[in-house]
Amino acid sequence: MSTPPKRATNVSKCYSPVILPQSPATVSSHKNLTGLPRVARDIVADLFNNIQRWNDNHIRGANLAKSIAQLKTNNINDYSNILENLTSDLYNVVQTLSGICEAFDFLSNQMKSLIKLHKKTTPLFISMQDEQLAEFIDAISTAYKGEFKVKKFVLENIAHARNKNEIMFYAICWAHQQNINLETNIKLEALLTETGHRKIV
Template sequence: MSHTPKKENTVLKENEYSPVILRQTPGASQKNLTGPPRVARDIVADLYNNIQHWNDSHIKGAQIVKQIAILKSEDHRNYSPQLEEYTNDLFSVVLSLDIYRKHFEHYNTQIKAVSKLEKNSEPIFISLNATALANAVIDIANAYIAEFKLKKLVLENIAHSKNKHEAMFYAACWAHQTRITSSINVTLEALLVETGFRPIN
């Protein structure tokens, strides 16, 4: 005869929970940081600031791309002075984005060096060790580097669109920033919290 296990009614009392003690990490106070924690925090700050500048240029470029797409949609053979002016303006935007791309590549190099120096597996701020923090920075930087390549592709091709659909496709490619996913944005916000630039809610 088989016995069916009976569900035990176990109620934990409040005083039966053991307290959780957080270890004090080198970057916990976020004040007077030195060594790898300071460098890592500075890299995250620079990364965030460059992304803000990137966003400004992206929005400016989106307005220009929209105007080019309108001209090419009306007549794909349009190579008017106005189109040339818009294309030159877009070229200037891409040049500014290229500066930020170089910065992102530099952050990759810097954060890799930090992870090699800080070989301790313990968190350097709240929860991430140097390797995990470096991987997060690299993922974000690489997303923007990949997005730059797409924006350069739009610059090189939108003025030569053969029809309305092609022009609108390039305009959409610029506007939607498909390489910069919601996951990348979440990772950036997590880094800001991790390094003390955002409060823990």
């Protein structure tokens, strides 16, 4: 009968630890970070701040769309001053969202230009390739621009809905942002973590 092989008693001698380089975002504070990493970090911060602005206006628009839906549900032929004011307020929200989409485009182009300037073979930070930074920002920008088209569609149609089902459809279209999905949010979190805005716990 053969004897079982002996288990290794000192595994640590077999492997040497892997030491990863530190990201400039963790070595330096935001104040001291310089050069292209600082520019990239600022671009991601601006992206995040514009998404927060989008969220505020999305909620405001959802409340307005709900009010319009309630008004039209009570009287499908309602074209009162109240409806006009609500629609005007929703128009202003959509205009603000349009400006935010322009900011997303600008930030996406900024990151693409920054990547072209980075001539070193090492990445700007640590885990993501430079091209990934640009790809993620572009994907996020595309998602929000797709959602903007939905918001604009709702604005153009909700006050002229012909029945209750149509009204509810438009209100739901505004509320449920189908283009901004889990993948979009994961990409945002990855960018925030990579550039040092989110701490790894």
